Amino acid sequence: MADSLHRLSGRYQAMNKRRGVLFGGSGLIGGSIIRYFSLKKRGTVDLRAPSSKKVSLKDCEAIQDYLLEVRPEFVINAAIANIIADPELACEINYFGALRIARAAAALKIPYVHLSSAATLPPGENLDEDQSVALAPHLSNYAKSKLMAEMTLNYMAHEHGLDHTCIRLSIVYGKRDNKIQGFHRLLFTIADESMPFLLTRPGVRHSYSNSHKLPYLIHYLLDNRAEFSGKTFNFVDPEPVELADLALTIRKHLGIGRPKKIFMPYWMARSGKRVLQATLRGLTKVGVKGALPPELMFLGAFYRTQTLSCARLQATGFTDPYPLETVYTRLPELIHHYLTRWSRQHLLNRYDRTLEFDLAVREDFTADPLKMFESVVTDASTPYAELKKCRTTEARETGAEPPQQSSP
Ligand SMILES: NC(=O)c1ccc[n+]([C@@H]2O[C@H](COP(=O)([O-])OP(=O)(O)OC[C@H]3O[C@@H](n4cnc5c(N)ncnc54)[C@H](OP(=O)(O)O)[C@@H]3O)[C@@H](O)[C@H]2O)c1
Known part of the structure; x- marks a missing residue:
């Protein structure tokens, strides 16, 4: 009933x-x-x-x-x-x-x-x-x-x-960014230790x-x-955020030394970008394909306040x-989420094994797949009971299956 x-x-x-x-x-x-x-x-x-x-x-x-x-x-x-x-x-x-x-x-x-x-x-x-x-x-x-x-x-x-x-x-922050863009590109670049200096000016806020x-x-x-x-x-x-402060806070959470608290002037960042673009273009001639992060097309925005x-x-x-939730309060959770994911995908130069959720799964899958297979077929391969129950009830209702005899 x-x-x-x-x-x-x-x-x-x-x-x-x-x-x-x-x-x-x-x-x-x-x-x-x-x-x-x-x-x-x-x-x-x-x-x-x-x-x-x-x-x-x-x-x-x-x-x-x-x-x-x-x-x-x-x-x-x-x-x-x-x-x-x-x-x-x-x-x-x-x-x-x-x-x-x-x-x-x-x-x-x-x-x-x-x-x-x-x-x-x-x-x-x-x-x-x-x-x-x-x-x-x-x-x-x-x-x-x-x-x-x-x-x-x-x-x-x-x-x-x-x-x-x-x-x-x-600038959007949150989980489920599969493309690594915007704020998550900043997080990625810092986590990858590929941002030696700050690409902004003091006081620039967004x-x-x-x-x-x-x-x-x-x-x-x-x-x-x-x-x-x-x-x-x-x-x-409601509260805008200073780009330099955010970058240095991420650095602090990650416990790394980069980016240094040195502000790279805009003209220098722009010239650097041009040199890199030219180098990458040159490399394609010898079969190496590379690309700058798309966010660099907005390089100017790193140097200008927009709130x-x-x-x-x-x-x-x-x-x-x-x-009370802001990009600062969510940083620990976002860092854990994305670093775990990027580490697992081997996207980061600095691969941090301590970020692994379940080392046992990793160990078994890598070193002893037969043991894993045996344990899966023994313990975890039966059809889901809840779904089976729903299916049986539906079949009974539509008359596809006769009602079960009640036990004596
Ligand atoms: N992310 C940010 O920092 C940010 C900042 C400001 C504004 N916004 C705005 O927020 C909105 C969502 O951005 P997002 O960051 O969530 O984008 P996103 O992660 O890049 O996702 C783009 C979505 O568009 C879909 N899409 C691409 N081409 C399509 C097509 N031809 N027909 C139908 N769907 C197509 C993709 O579907 P498939 O995967 O199936 O291709 C994907 O689901 C956009 O209007 C963007 O301008 C985002």
């Missing part, structure tokens, strides 16, 4: 779940959103996240067909082309892709949550949502495509009644965005459309779920 009630309530919940579609679910931001709705808010939202292989933002028809099939009540766009994508790809995915989703959302009359970037802003302090750089040919492909998407969505909100919310993120908190905002703004519709919000931690105001968001009814 209790089992049946539980199943019935599960089905009722499934029927009443709000359905949404997320593009870019395998990325840093998309992964956090999926995790939030599937673990923290389980049972409230049925979030579908097709991979780019299934529905590419380059394919207008695929987007329309998918949305028609799923009939979502909202759509979120966290998809983005590689930061160093050429003009065609950046335009196709970051701009036209966003536009295609917006046109579909406007037609279906559903809210569209669009993730944007501080790359659309100039340097400066306390920048608000009404500011942006001027659209011009010299902008990077990334900044240009993100800015054009923002501008077009605002136009569509006025002209075509698009119900969208644009969230501008600054805003940081916490990917762990972002889904709470998305959930809130989906529930409060009147407050958020047609608007752009900066989503950053975003969060006053507009603070004036809404949204409350920060973890007000």
Whole structure:
């Protein structure tokens, strides 16, 4: 009886779940959103996240067909082309892709949550949502495509009644960055001891965005459309962070000697970058392929302050779920998470074996695979009991299997 009630309530919940579609679910931001709705808010939202292989933002028809099939009540766009994508790809995915989703959302009359970037802003302090750089040919492909998407969505909100919310993120920190970009590239470079000096000026500060908190905002703004519709919000931690201080704090956590507290002047960093670029180009001629980290294309940003105001968001009814959490408070956890992962993937020059979670597994797998195989088949190869139980109950309900005789 209790089992049946539980199943019935599960089905009722499934029927009443709000359905949404997320593009870019395998990325840093998309992964956090999926995790939030599937673990923290389980049972409230049925979030579908097709991979780019299934529905590419380059394919207008695929987007329309998918949305028609799923009939979502909202759509979120966290998809983005590689930061160093050429003009065609950046335009196709970051701009036209966003536009295609917006046109579909406007037609279906559903809210569209669009993730944007501080790359659309100039340097400066306390920048608000009404500011942006001027659209011009010299902008990077990334900044240009993100800015054009923002501008077009605002136009569509006025002209075509698009119900969208644009969230501008600054430097994002959090787990699930498979590409090692932005803040995680800084962490990687320091952990790899490949940053001898500080590539910044004293006092240069930036805003940081916490990917762990972002889904709470998305959930809130989906529930409060009147407050958020047609608007752009900066989503950053209230306190900006000095780049040099952050780099030296990471160094301290890692207990290493680099980077030295010496500030490399911008002209020197820029010349160094050019020399490295030329060297790498030369090396390709003898069959060695190498590339500079993509973040170096934003080298100038390391030397300029850019901080975003969060006053507009603070004036809404949204409350920060973890007000004390900052990039500093999360450093120990993030360092452990990423160093374990990078060490295991042999990405770091300095391979720290103390970071291994389970040395026993490693030892057995490496030195005694037969022992591991025998122990797995003996202890851990039976079908999962819980799933088997569900399957049997379902089969009985649909009449595929006769009811079990009750024991005497
Ligand atoms: N990370 C940051 O520091 C940062 C800073 C500011 C703003 N943002 C913004 O946050 C958003 C998410 O960024 P992220 O860092 O999470 O990106 P990410 O980790 O690089 O992930 C990119 C996502 O886009 C998907 N994608 C790529 N090409 C696609 C296509 N043709 N069709 C459909 N999906 C495609 C990828 O899917 P596949 O894996 O299936 O290809 C992946 O899921 C972006 O709007 C970005 O501008 C990020």
